[in-house]
Amino acid sequence: MxxxxxxxxxxxxxxxxxxxxxxxxxxxxxxxxxxxxxxxxxxxxxxxxxGAINLGQGFPNFDGPEFVKEAAIRAIRDGNNQYARGCGIPDLNSAVAERFKKDTA
Structure with missing residues (x-):
């Protein structure tokens, strides 16, 4: 084939x-x-x-912003380099919920 x-x-x-x-x-x-x-x-x-944006494999055609790369390095050094639990990361869930409330108020 x-x-x-x-x-x-x-x-x-x-x-x-x-x-x-x-x-x-x-x-x-x-x-x-x-x-x-x-x-x-x-x-x-x-x-x-x-005509959708494929987020499945992570093949961006641009370099990420410096602050994102630095955050990734920091996360790896701090040991935050595993998949999140199925229910998410509590602090991130709270931050997203607060932002959503702010944006939809």
Missing amino acids: MVSSSASTAPPTHDGSARNATPQPVQVARRLEKFKTTIFTQMSTLAIKH
Whole structure:
């Protein structure tokens, strides 16, 4: 089976350009043909089809603001580097609720 990789879903390089400007065919081993597409491929396809912004994989085409990068570094150093609990982070939940009340008052 031949599969064409897509430059639109390839992660960008550090300067924001796509790694592969031209789609390259990929030869998939026959033993893998029984596996279907991943959820990431399905979500990317749906995002393109509906003109939506795909937030599923995190391939931004721009560098993040310095304050966001610094906050991420601080969080990692402070040990806050795990997925949040299913019910969220209590302090963040409260902050979002307060902001929502303020914005909708």
